[in-house]
Amino acid sequence: MFGLLMIIAVMGCKESKKVESVKEETEQKSAKMVETSLNASDFEKEIDEKPVKLYWLKNGDFQMAMTNYGGRIVGLWFPDKNGKMTDVVIGRKSVEDYINGPESYFGATIGRVGNRIANGKFKIEGESYSIKPNDNSNALHGGKNGFQDKVWEAKQPNDYTLVLTYTSPDGEEGFPGELDAKVTYMLLNDHTLKIAYEATTDKTTVVNLTNHAYFNLNGEGSGTILDHKLQIFAKEFTPVDKGLIPTGELRNVEGTPFDFTSPTLIGERIDADNEQLKFGKGYDHNYVLGSQRENGMNHAAMVMGNTSGITMQVYTEEPGIQFYSGNFMASSNTLKSGAKDDNRSAFCLETQHFPDAPNHPDFPSIELKPDETYQTVTEYVFSNK
Numbered sequence: 001m002f003g004l005l006m007i008i009a010v011m012g013c014k015e016s017k018k019v020e021s022v023k024e025e026t027e028q029k030s031a032k033m034v035e036t037s038l039n040a041s042d043f044e045k046e047i048d049e050k051p052v053k054l055y056w057l058k059n060g061d062f063q064m065a066m067t068n069y070g071g072r073i074v075g076l077w078f079p080d081k082n083g084k085m086t087d088v089v090i091g092r093k094s095v096e097d098y099i100n101g102p103e104s105y106f107g108a109t110i111g112r113v114g115n116r117i118a119n120g121k122f123k124i125e126g127e128s129y130s131i132k133p134n135d136n137s138n139a140l141h142g143g144k145n146g147f148q149d150k151v152w153e154a155k156q157p158n159d160y161t162l163v164l165t166y167t168s169p170d171g172e173e174g175f176p177g178e179l180d181a182k183v184t185y186m187l188l189n190d191h192t193l194k195i196a197y198e199a200t201t202d203k204t205t206v207v208n209l210t211n212h213a214y215f216n217l218n219g220e221g222s223g224t225i226l227d228h229k230l231q232i233f234a235k236e237f238t239p240v241d242k243g244l245i246p247t248g249e250l251r252n253v254e255g256t257p258f259d260f261t262s263p264t265l266i267g268e269r270i271d272a273d274n275e276q277l278k279f280g281k282g283y284d285h286n287y288v289l290g291s292q293r294e295n296g297m298n299h300a301a302m303v304m305g306n307t308s309g310i311t312m313q314v315y316t317e318e319p320g321i322q323f324y325s326g327n328f329m330a331s332s333n334t335l336k337s338g339a340k341d342d343n344r345s346a347f348c349l350e351t352q353h354f355p356d357a358p359n360h361p362d363f364p365s366i367e368l369k370p371d372e373t374y375q376t377v378t379e380y381v382f383s384n385k
């Protein structure tokens with residue numbers, strides 16, 4: 001008995017020492033928090049009688065600015081190989097900038113259905129639905145006024161977590177059912193940005209939530225991402241037609257510019273003479289995940305910034321990931337650093353179900369029924385060695 005008590009006492013002591021040292025380490029790290037030009041007041045606004053604000057998430061030397069306008073990541077800071085805090089997610093400096101665009105997806109939480117639906121049309125349980133096209137003849141990212149334009153309710157239970165909720169009314173943008181969405185953004189101890197998505201509905205609907213962070217691992221405004229090395233753990237992708245709608249085929253990447261099974265420069269084959277690359281003006285394609293599983297998740301991708309030495313790993317419970325190489329970026333937005341959003345100066349890795357899923361019975365389904373809960377997690381893990 002006495003022995004057992006001793007063991008417990010020693011364990012307790014060790015545990016509290018561990019807690020103390022973690023606390024000290026966090027305090028030391030917070031001492032060198034990054035200074036940014038962001039002003040909280042530039043994010044203060046009332047939209048639809050709901051308050052918009054800037055929120056900070058912190059975990060030591062890992063820090064993120066978010067706004068509840070569109071559930072957006074405004075910036076994400078992490079030390080490069082020399083210890084310099086580097087802003088790896090591009091963003092804008094005020095809520096007005098986001099509202100006035102022209103690009104409306106920077107860092108946003110995307111829904112109700114991320115990616116494209118052909119002609120905005122689909123059927124659920126035999127009933128036809130129509131979303132107004134906002135990308136040529138197709139619906140993109142949940143229609144014209146998708147979740148990127150909504151004011152989310154925000155709660156910050158601690159320094160490293162932001163919980164966003166939004167109720168999308170029945171019929172919003174043409175989608176059936178009132179959808180309660182909850183997205184939790186967390187900065188975990190091991191430099192992991194964890195995003196946990198949840199949703200429930202009162203009528204059968206379709207859901208495919210994602211985040212549209214535009215990354216540049218050398219830092220916002222540091223030039224193109226063409227010299228970043230990328231690895232995508234996928235043997236197949238879903239080829240598209242010229243409207244970027246999947247044809248339904250799952251095509252092997254082997255021997256094509258879409259093969260990123262080993263680390264390859266993004267720019268190496270981006271302008272190759274290839275019909276798929278022409279359709280996307282570069283990479284704008286969904287990859288089929290599942291070939292690399294770790295801890296119950298798909299290891300989706302690895303990207304390395306060539307000058308910063310910052311590496312990002314992407315893990316997800318989703319079956320697909322859209323690799324978009326910033327081909328439509330056109331220097332038409334001024335970023336928070338003062339730089340422009342030049343062509344291919346950032347890339348996106350949007351974890352998701354496959355594009356146009358409602359019109360492809362062979363693709364994993366995105367239907368959500370009233371007695372179900374949509375739940376999915378994606379993690380971005382950063383390192384700098």
Ligand code: BGC
Binds near residue numbers: 105324348
């Ligand atoms: C799409 C691109 C689109 C971009 C807009 C991506 O998810 O695949 O085609 O231009 O979003 O930000």
